[in-house]
Amino acid sequence: MSTKGVSEAAAADGEADAAETPAAPAAGGVPAPFVPGRWGLLLALLGGVLLFASFEPVDLWPLAFVGPALLIVALKGRRPAVAFRYGFVFGLALFAPLVLWLANLGWLPWVALTLAESALFGLLTMPVPALLRRKAWPVWIAAWWIAVEAIRGREPLGGFPWGRLAFSQADSPALGWATVAGAPGLSLVVVLVPVALAWLVLTARKSPLPAVAALVGSLAVVGAGPLLLPDATGGGPTTTVAAVQGNVPRARNLEEQTRVRNVTENHVKATLQLAADIKAGKVPKPELVMWPENATDSDPREDPYLGALVRQAVDAVGVPVLVGAILDGGPDGRPYNAGLMWRPSTDPQPGPGEWYAKRHLVPFGEYIPMRDVLGGLGDLQLIPRDFEPGQDDPVLFRTGPIVLADTICYEVGYDGNVRSTVTPGANLMVIQTNNATYERGVSFGQSEQQLDMARIRAVEHNRATVVVSTVGISAVVAPDGAIMSRTGLWEPGVLVETVPLRAGTTLADRVGYWPELAVCLIALYGVLACVDWQRTAARLRRRKAS
16 A cells, blocks of 8 residues: 555545544443544554564564554544454555565465455454443453454465464464463463553553553563473483475476476485485484475376386485375376375385375465466466365374374464374474475565474474475474574575474363364454344334335
């Protein structure tokens, strides 16, 4: 939105507020806006910008305590229509820069996603002014924020969890709360601070002491997070694993995309070098080697050349390799995006074995919604076919002492996806990813954002987590969220680390989605309680009579 556009919108909002709000509202009426209309929209815009800056690539996590507070203050005393505009502008300021990496796929997906998420946020913001008029409104507003994140993470098109407060806190003291109630619980702990800050601003001239106490208490809760972090070492069994980042050509065009075998060749080359380093005693021999998502862009079980390449690498290193592969066999010829365990020739069960197929596919990345209309637009034509999602039952990969849970790329943002792979008994997690699509032009932080999500999942489930990418960032993450080692972007690399193997479940694993559901029900009750049901019924009767 241009400066002129913001100014005109702010002026329009000022006129709307003047028209909608009496100078001296009657008891029980709508109070005057706390912030004049000409500044309210700008405050919402600033709030969205500050919340964006709490995420990578800016990564100023304390700003997550400020951005939502500005929006809450701006919404005080507004009508629902104005609240929608403020929420929409807040969403634009947050999502446009947050997902700018999507423009590497094409400007249309970036614009479409930004507008869709902003419009959804605007709609969900409409009840906030009414909630702010209720007693104990900080409780309702905190619950409302978690409900908004829950809805956005599920709808439309399966939801889009980027922008959750939790995912800005990988370096925050609050991180430890993820082990108690997962990402929703971490978001709740974080949102208590901006709600208390807004409460203090709104009551500073009257009775600020309760708000001050709430602000101090919420900051104390954040500060208690390190006490909850899992022990990074803690004794117990360990194993050595390796992550291979083979790198791919950076150009994005049809000619380059037809050279799919180069991707596999690069990962084979890196794995052969790893085998040589093991033989020379430079690095310890791992129990398992992991390749990233799409390390083979066609089915190595069916392609003799690719199959021979993979077999060569696996036999050279002498241990099983988890291969990110495109596998045939889906309905109507649709392929699967999968992790395939390939064992060396010396294994009792050599060659390709069990596989896990990605269950939560990426809209505009792995399938094109309304393909007949949108499939030929811009860079979307570089996605010639839709993938088939995997089944709901997760697959655990077992080799030696390792019981491995696989999550593929986009799935890391979805609580249920990750939890369902860990709770059946995994003692190690891997996130296979191919970030090349979203990093080809200018890097706008997609890899860093995904790595932060992986760090939060490591804490949430008390598991060492390996992130392995085609082009970076690959990393090995300890159960406390600390990065043990990592690669850069657009470079080949191999990480070899000894990691703990953790059994058991965290409190977050055991309670699952129930805390999130409980908070959402609180938010729903608060919204429904704002409705004047008698007046609504009378209005409906009048319409029916007319």
